[in-house]
Amino acid sequence: MSETYTQRMRVTYATDDTVKYVGHLDMARTWERAIRRARLPLAYTQGFHPQPRIQFAAALPVGFTGQAEVVDVFLNEELAPDDFLARLTPALPSGIRPIAAVPAPREAPSLQSQVSGTRYRVEVETPEPDAVFRARLDAFLARSEVWRERRRGKKAANRYDLRPLVQVLAYVGPCALGQVFDVTMLAEPGATGRPDELLAELGYEAAPRRVVRLELTLSVREK
Amino acid sequence: MYTPDEISRALDRVLPFVQKPARYTGGEYNSVVKPWADTRYRLALVFPDVYDLGMSNLGLTVLYDIVNRQPDMLAERAYTPWVDMLAAMRREDIPLYALESRRPLREFDVLGFSLPYEQLYTNVLTTLALVGIPLRAADRYEDPPLILAGGSACLNPEPMHAFFDAFFIGEGEDAITEIVRTWTDARRAGLSRVDALHRLAEINGIYVPSFYQVSYLEDGRIAERVLDIRYWTSGHSQYPIPNTITKRIVPTLPPPPTKFIVPFIDIVHNRAAIEIQRGCTRGCRFCQAGMVFRPVRERPLDEVLAAVDAVVAQTGFEEISFLSLSSSDYREIEALVRQVVARHGGDKLSVGLPSLRIESFSIDLMEALAGGRRRSGFTFAPEAATDRLRDVINKPIATEALLETARQVYGRGWPTIKLYFMIGHPTQTLEDVQAIVDLAHRVKRIGYETLGKKSNVRVGVSTLVPKPHTPFQWLPMADEATIRAQIGLLERGLRGPGLNFNWNNPRETLLEAALSRGDRRLSDVIQRAWELGAGFDGWGDQFNDAAWTRAFADLNLDPDWYARRERAIDEVLPWDHISVGVSKKYLLREYRRALAGEATGDCREQCYACGILTHFREERRAVADDAWGCPPARDRVTTD
Ligand code: SF4
Numbered sequence: 001m002s003e004t005y006t007q008r009m010r011v012t013y014a015t016d017d018t019v020k021y022v023g024h025l026d027m028a029r030t031w032e033r034a035i036r037r038a039r040l041p042l043a044y045t046q047g048f049h050p051q052p053r054i055q056f057a058a059a060l061p062v063g064f065t066g067q068a069e070v071v072d073v074f075l076n077e078e079l080a081p082d083d084f085l086a087r088l089t090p091a092l093p094s095g096i097r098p099i100a101a102v103p104a105p106r107e108a109p110s111l112q113s114q115v116s117g118t119r120y121r122v123e124v125e126t127p128e129p130d131a132v133f134r135a136r137l138d139a140f141l142a143r144s145e146v147w148r149e150r151r152r153g154k155k156a157a158n159r160y161d162l163r164p165l166v167q168v169l170a171y172v173g174p175c176a177l178g179q180v181f182d183v184t185m186l187a188e189p190g191a192t193g194r195p196d197e198l199l200a201e202l203g204y205e206a207a208p209r210r211v212v213r214l215e216l217t218l219s220v221r222e223k
Numbered sequence: 224m225y226t227p228d229e230i231s232r233a234l235d236r237v238l239p240f241v242q243k244p245a246r247y248t249g250g251e252y253n254s255v256v257k258p259w260a261d262t263r264y265r266l267a268l269v270f271p272d273v274y275d276l277g278m279s280n281l282g283l284t285v286l287y288d289i290v291n292r293q294p295d296m297l298a299e300r301a302y303t304p305w306v307d308m309l310a311a312m313r314r315e316d317i318p319l320y321a322l323e324s325r326r327p328l329r330e331f332d333v334l335g336f337s338l339p340y341e342q343l344y345t346n347v348l349t350t351l352a353l354v355g356i357p358l359r360a361a362d363r364y365e366d367p368p369l370i371l372a373g374g375s376a377c378l379n380p381e382p383m384h385a386f387f388d389a390f391f392i393g394e395g396e397d398a399i400t401e402i403v404r405t406w407t408d409a410r411r412a413g414l415s416r417v418d419a420l421h422r423l424a425e426i427n428g429i430y431v432p433s434f435y436q437v438s439y440l441e442d443g444r445i446a447e448r449v450l451d452i453r454y455w456t457s458g459h460s461q462y463p464i465p466n467t468i469t470k471r472i473v474p475t476l477p478p479p480p481t482k483f484i485v486p487f488i489d490i491v492h493n494r495a496a497i498e499i500q501r502g503c504t505r506g507c508r509f510c511q512a513g514m515v516f517r518p519v520r521e522r523p524l525d526e527v528l529a530a531v532d533a534v535v536a537q538t539g540f541e542e543i544s545f546l547s548l549s550s551s552d553y554r555e556i557e558a559l560v561r562q563v564v565a566r567h568g569g570d571k572l573s574v575g576l577p578s579l580r581i582e583s584f585s586i587d588l589m590e591a592l593a594g595g596r597r598r599s600g601f602t603f604a605p606e607a608a609t610d611r612l613r614d615v616i617n618k619p620i621a622t623e624a625l626l627e628t629a630r631q632v633y634g635r636g637w638p639t640i641k642l643y644f645m646i647g648h649p650t651q652t653l654e655d656v657q658a659i660v661d662l663a664h665r666v667k668r669i670g671y672e673t674l675g676k677k678s679n680v681r682v683g684v685s686t687l688v689p690k691p692h693t694p695f696q697w698l699p700m701a702d703e704a705t706i707r708a709q710i711g712l713l714e715r716g717l718r719g720p721g722l723n724f725n726w727n728n729p730r731e732t733l734l735e736a737a738l739s740r741g742d743r744r745l746s747d748v749i750q751r752a753w754e755l756g757a758g759f760d761g762w763g764d765q766f767n768d769a770a771w772t773r774a775f776a777d778l779n780l781d782p783d784w785y786a787r788r789e790r791a792i793d794e795v796l797p798w799d800h801i802s803v804g805v806s807k808k809y810l811l812r813e814y815r816r817a818l819a820g821e822a823t824g825d826c827r828e829q830c831y832a833c834g835i836l837t838h839f840r841e842e843r844r845a846v847a848d849d850a851w852g853c854p855p856a857r858d859r860v861t862t863d
Contacts, residue, residue: 017231018250021238022487026245030487033539034252036570050571063239091539093252093487208236 005043005053005074009084010104010111015066019095024059030093035073038091040084043074055111057216058118058187061194066213072104072111117167117217119184120195125208126178133179134171136202141169146201162201165193177210187216225318227325237311245487246274247308249300249322252485253538255287256323257297264296264403267321267331267368271338271346272761274302278484279492281546282374283337286399288480293400299323299331300484303346304353306759312353319353328354331368332407335399336387338374341738342731342761344383347372348753351386358750360388360433363416369406369423377430378470378515379691379798382738384432385746388420392801393428393470394501396477401426417454425462428471430801434464437743437797443784445742445795469802470515474842475850476501476522481533483540494542494575495534499527499559503548504827504852508617508817509606509645511690512548514810515803517835518843519827519852524555528562535570544575550588551580552827560591568594581605581620583631590635600639600681601632607648608658614822615650617813622662629666633673640666640680646709647687647701649817656709659684660716667721679721684713686727688736688786691798692805694813697790700736702783703729730768734760736786737775742797745785748774806834827852 022030032052035042044050053074060066075084081101089098108114126133140146146163168184185193195211225233238244249256259265268287270277277283283300290298299321304312312319318327328334334354336347351358356367363370372383373391380390391398405426409419420431434454438446450464476498483495502519503512527545534543547553563574574592579585581603589601603625607613610622632640644659663682670678686706689695701709706729717724738745752767752774759765775782790796792811799807809832816823823831830836836843836853848855 018248019245019487021244021248023245026487026489029489030252030485033485033541036539037252037536039536062244063235091252093250093485095250210235 004046005076005106007075007078008104008106008108009073009075009079009081010102011071011073011085011088011098012100013066013069013071013096013098015060015069016095016097017065019093020063020065023062024056027060028054028056030096031071031073034088034091034093034096038087040073040079040087041076043076057111057218058115060213061196061211064120064195064211064213068099068215069213070111070216070218111218113189114218115187115216116219117184118187118193118213119168119182119215119217121172121180121182121212121214122195122199123175123177123180123210124199124204126204128179130171130174130179137169137171137181140166140198140202148197148201150197160191162193162197165191166198169198177208182214225320225327227320230317230320230325230327233315233317237308237315237317241308241311242305243275243488246302247304247322249325251487253482254300254323254484255291255297257291259297259324259326262295262297264293264400264407265331266290266296266298266333266335266399266403267301267328268298269301269328269334269336269350271303271336271343271350272759273305274486275488275490277302277337278486278490279496280337280339281496281498282339282395284480284483284496286335286395287484288482289396289399289477290403296400296403297323299326301328301334301350303350303759306765309349309353318355319350329356329367332410333369333371333403336370336372336374338372338376338383340376340761341382341735343376344738344749345753345757345760347383347386348750349758359385361385363388365416369419371402375511375515376739378511378801378803379739379741380430380432380801381437381743381797382741382745382749384743385750387432388416389423390430390432391428391471392430392468393803394473395428395471396473398426398428398471402429421454421462421464424464428468430468431464432743435800439742439744443780445797447795448800467800467802469838470804472518472804472839472842473520474839474846476520478526479522479530481530481537483534483538485538485540492544493540494544495538495540496544496546497527497530497534498522498546499550500547500553502852504552504825505549506617506813506823506826506831507606508615508694508813509648509687509690510548511693514693514805516548517803517805517833517853518839519552520850521553521555521852524559524562527559528566531563531567535567535572541571542573542575544577546577548578549580550576550578551582551585556588560588564591564594577602579603581625581628583628586628586631586635586637589637599637600641601637602641602643603628604643605662606643606645607651607655608644608662609655611820612648612651612655612658614820615817616645616648617817617822619822625662626665626669630669630673633670633678636674638670638674638677638679640670641683642666642680643683643685645685645687646713647706649695649698650820653709653712656712657716659713663717663722667719670721676721679723681723682713682717682725684710684724684726686729686732688732688739690739691796692801692803692810694810694817696740696796696810697792697794697814699789700733700786702787703733706732728763728766731760731763731766733782733786734766734771737782738785740797741785744778744780748778748780751777802838804833804835804838806837809833830854 043053055072057070149157151157165186170182172180287298370388372387377390409422436451437448500521502516667680689698752770755770757767757770
């Protein structure tokens with residue numbers, strides 16, 4: 001595998017409202033096409049159905065925007081990061097804006113497996129005054145366990161404890177929509193916290209919301 | 224009135240709960256967002272079906288490109304929301320908006336609807352209601368934008384006459400900016416809607432239905448069509464309203480669009496399309512496109528190749544399709560295929576070449592395009608299964624030649640052959656239907672002998688729907704019992720391993736047939752069916768047979784009368800005032816030859832005086848001798 005590419009370029013990028021309803025698979029195809037337009041030397045997997053070698057750190061849930069999403073693009077030629085960005089940026093839809101590109105260690109594990117945590121800013125529609133809303137967050141934090149069920153497709157429901165997945169929960173203040181809080185969630189294989197689950201637990205199952213993913217924490221840090 | 228911000232906020236409430244929300248957000252690469260306040264002329268291009276279908280419409284792509292090239296004009300897009308989104312928008316009171324600016328469609332100067340086929344009629348009403356303007360042109364007073372339609376279904380505009388302020392007949396490339404400017408300037412200068420429509424009617428190709436009146440005989444046929452006396456004169460236009468509206472054409476094809484909007488979601492045709500040729504000289508008698516897109520105009524090879532390069536660079540699409548009614552007739556088809564493969568073979572680009580003739584040369588072309596990739600299906604449309612019946616419809620191919628081509632297709636490793644046929648051709652007998660079964664089995668046997676078990680045959684059968692402006696326009700469509708019996712025969716015959724059979728719902732076919740040759744009275748039927756819940760008629764699972772049946776009954780009209788009645792040659796047809804440049808005399812001659820079982824040749828070899836050169840003499844003179852499939856005007860004086 002290592003022979004099939006020359007450079008692993010790690011791109012940090014932001015997404016805005018115009019692309020927030022694009023699902024993950026469609027987003028992957030969007031990147032592939034942008035890279036084709038930019039004529040960047042994208043590496044493909046070997047075999048009968050070659051796949052473009054693009055690795056996303058974590059799928060962004062539909063409806064969310066991201067401030068610092070991360071993707072690895074595998075290339076067949078070595079490129080200067082500035083050159084790479086200069087070609088890529090105009091080839092992406094305006095709602096996807098690259099912020100930085102850095103070559104990543106070639107042999108590091110898959111990007112997805114490096115993600116350990118995610119931080120979100122959540123605005124939720126609510127008529128509740130600041131103090132009441134804040135008390136709701138505190139009450140959640142005070143609990144030692146919060147069992148919920150998650151259903152995936154047709155499989156049997158899966159019971160899990162949401163509480164340890166919520167690492168930091170901080171009230172920010174009121175906003176035009178209602179109230180704002182930040183939450184940092186654990187994101188490990190088999191133990192990934194999701195803001196919509198937290199909102200449901202807080203009593204806002206269907207309330208309109210705006211969620212921004214502020215940051216992804218990668219557990220293997222590169223210098 | 225909603226602002227773009229308010230619409231965005233309202234969307235956040237509904238989009239998390241609908242399928243494929245990225246249909247409704249815009250923001251795609253190559254979509255054009257112009258500054259609203261600084262752009263004088265504003266057009267919304269509307270496709271009255273879902274985004275997934277509308278985005279694949281090449282006509283709208285062409286117009287979007289042309290209009291957005293104008294510094295003082297903008298064109299944006301809108302589609303009919305799918306049923307889940309429709310319900311959500313009605314519930315939340317969100318008006319239909321354009322994807323680029325998220326402004327309500329009501330704020331545009333012109334709404335240009337694409338109307339390629341009849342199954343979209345009820346969606347037009349759904350869309351107008353969601354825009355928030357009166358459904359009927361007669362109820363629109365001062366404010367609303369011009370509601371305009373273009374596309375093949377407008378060649379019989381009468382069934383939809385009540386809902387559109389104006390129709391554009393023909394090829395819109397040269398006309399679209401003229402239409403938008405004329406209407407907008409007239410309205411901004413303070414002209415009333417009627418006076419502005421008068422101005423519009425001066426443009427070649429524009430049909431304003433409210434300027435005409437139709438009266439009927441007791442048996443339902445049209446008595447006469449006259450100019451409505453109330454609209455004879457206008458203080459703002461000296462131009463007489465025309466008795467006949469002749470389609471507009473472009474003498475040469477303008478350069479093709481290359482900056483295709485690249486969708487986020489997977490759509491019906493997730494690719495770019497380049498038109499290599501317009502028109503067709505074969506003269507198949509059932510085929511409306513072959514009659515109405517005359518004359519043949521080819522796009523020069525260099526222009527096509529340059530467009531391919533530009534599309535690859537500007538869109539990143541993995542697939543490009545070359546469009547024409549008959550790819551095999553493009554003179555430089557071989558060079559085109561060779562050069563595209565040479566230039567882009569390494570780009571992971573796949574190239575589609577539909578509408579190939581049934582001959583071994585087509586296999587050579589497809590083989591060159593496939594390169595080392597997996598070979599899948601090969602599609603042929605013989606349309607009828609006997610030599611005799613193919614002469615009747617003027618698609619002469621010998622059965623033996625077809626079988627020989629099939630042998631070569633399988634022999635070169637393509638496992639699937641798709642064969643398309645129609646039932647209900649004039650003079651067709653049960654033997655002709657049985658011949659479909661026999662032919663499919665013969666092809667299947669060849670496949671088995673050549674390629675073994677993995678070979679297969681797929682047979683698609685539709686019912687002939689006689690269309691306006693074709694030699695078959697006077698013909699009755701087969702009755703339902705006959706169609707069902709014939710489908711039953713096919714179904715029993717086309718069973719077995721390696722055989723697959725598909726057919727169309729006869730009820731949906733009846734609706735298409737009734738609407739396509741309908742008159743003005745069908746506007747009420749369409750509206751009634753829509754009120755009763757019809758919509759998305761082209762989507763099998765949405766088709767509401769009960770609503771249509773009841774709507775016809777409520778208006779005391781009979782779909783069979785429209786679909787299954789033979790018209791007398793001298794009957795006034797609802798579309799007689801619309802001319803595509805092909806004369807009635809020619810259609811009639813072809814009709815009679817069909818009934819006599821006589822084929823007519825390809826008019827590239829010999830002109831059959833269909834009327835095109837008479838109607839478009841000036842356009843013909845303006846271009847080079849080899850620019851059209853028709854002979855240069857001076858060579859021949861056509862008399863018809
Ligand atoms: S004018 Fe003659 S050559 Fe031209 S389309 Fe008609 S029949 Fe064919």
